Amino acid sequence: MTETMGVAIGxxxxxxxxxxxxxxxxxxxxxxxxxxxxxDKVSPSDKKGFCKIxxxxxxxxxxxxxxxxxxxGITDSVLSFIAFALGFVVGLVLLIYAGAKYNR
Incomplete structure (x- = not known):
């Protein structure tokens, strides 16, 4: 197994x-x-929405x-960072939105 495949599996x-x-x-x-x-400030009625987002x-x-x-794993390309960055940014925006909306 190559080092790249090990990284991909990890x-x-x-x-x-x-x-x-x-x-x-x-x-x-x-x-x-x-x-x-x-x-800590999420009301019980907002818990479902907060957890979903x-x-x-x-x-x-x-x-x-x-x-x-x-x-x-397929290409050993540095361009894979774009997929990580996109997923991370979208996820972080959702987490911040949930906190701002429900944890006031």
Missing amino acids: IGVLALVFIYLGCLMWKKEKITLLHSYHY SGWGVIFIGIGLLVTAIII
Whole structure:
């Protein structure tokens, strides 16, 4: 196995962890996966919406990592960073939006 494939597999495993955690936040409403200051002012009635948006934010970061791992595994291209950056930015925007909307 080449060093590049090892990196791709490592990034892929990390991506699956992010996707799994995002699904737990979204579907199971596991709000405690975030640090308490991210949700301490979220009302019980807003918990579902907050968890949905936050979960999708984490899932998008995981998807960006997964696409990056696939691109690295296939092409060994530095352009895979674009997939990571895009997924990270979209995920971060969703996490910030959820915090700004519900954690006031």
